């Protein structure tokens with residue numbers, strides 16, 4: 001199998017009906033980078049910047065952050081990289097950042113909420129990103145956006161930092177793309193407002209599903225109880241894709257859902273043309289794509305989702321589809 005995946009490495013991920021699918025990887029540390037080229041991925045769809053903070057015993061300095069981001073961009077070369085700003089709090093604890101105990105950390109003081117309250121922390125990181133990408137293209141996205149105003153504040157911070165760094169004579173990115181993660185269900189009802197403010201969105205299906213079904217993603221007793229291959233969740237994803245088309249904003253998905261060939265197949269059937277996954281999933285997912293007729297699946301999936309009297313689960317439908325086509 002590994003051998004076969006290696007053979008696929010230099011082939012574009014294209015379905016039988018000629019739909020080119022962008023396959024990106026999720027990464028977070030320097031050690032992830034050599035695998036990027038080996039896997040035959042199209043770029044990094046999610047760079048989890050918090051990992052550098054989590055493995056350090058003290059807050060990484062601006063220069064250390066800048067060095068890492070520059071190394072990531074160097075390693076990626078011409079391929080695109082999307083950096084996510086610090087996503088700490090919840091299950092991601094920094095030992096040196098004091099946080100009060102919380103009863104519901106997943107719903108608590110985390111990610112963008114924390115970052116907007118500590119603009120020093122956020123501006124240091126944005127400064128490191130802007131400097132690291134001097135003369136190149138930079139894509140930055142913000143995690144756990146819950147309302148539009150948070151995104152306005154985040155955009156404001158980055159544009160202030162951009163101006164200040166320019167004034168200080170630093171070379172700034174030649175192009176800056178800003179994005180939001182969609183991982184809180186409140187965003188589903190402000191998609192057009194959101195999309196007016198960003199260049200791209202990326203769905204964090206792990207958190208979106210956790211909040212969509214009110215099911216703790218880390219609690220093994222219940223995490224597997226509800227299936228993320230389910231019609232209501234897929235309809236939510238479809239609404240995001242449609243809003244992306246309406247607003248000419250690109251939509252990617254970077255949660256675990258993209259890492260399993262069966263669910264990646266379903267995402268492509270739904271209309272996704274760009275997905276980001278763990279590196280080891282690239283081979284299996286590409287192999288699935290080469291066999292797939294995306295247009296045919298799209299029709300079948302749509303009829304399944306629209307059929308009120310459907311029998312069986314979405315997972316059963318997809319499994320049968322994968323076996324018979």
Ligand code: PEP
Pocket residue numbers: 046048087183203204205206207208254255256
């Ligand atoms: C997600 O929530 O799906 C996601 C990609 O982010 P993380 O898993 O880092 O929370």
Ligand code: MG
Pocket residue numbers: 143183204206207
């Ligand atoms: Mg998340």
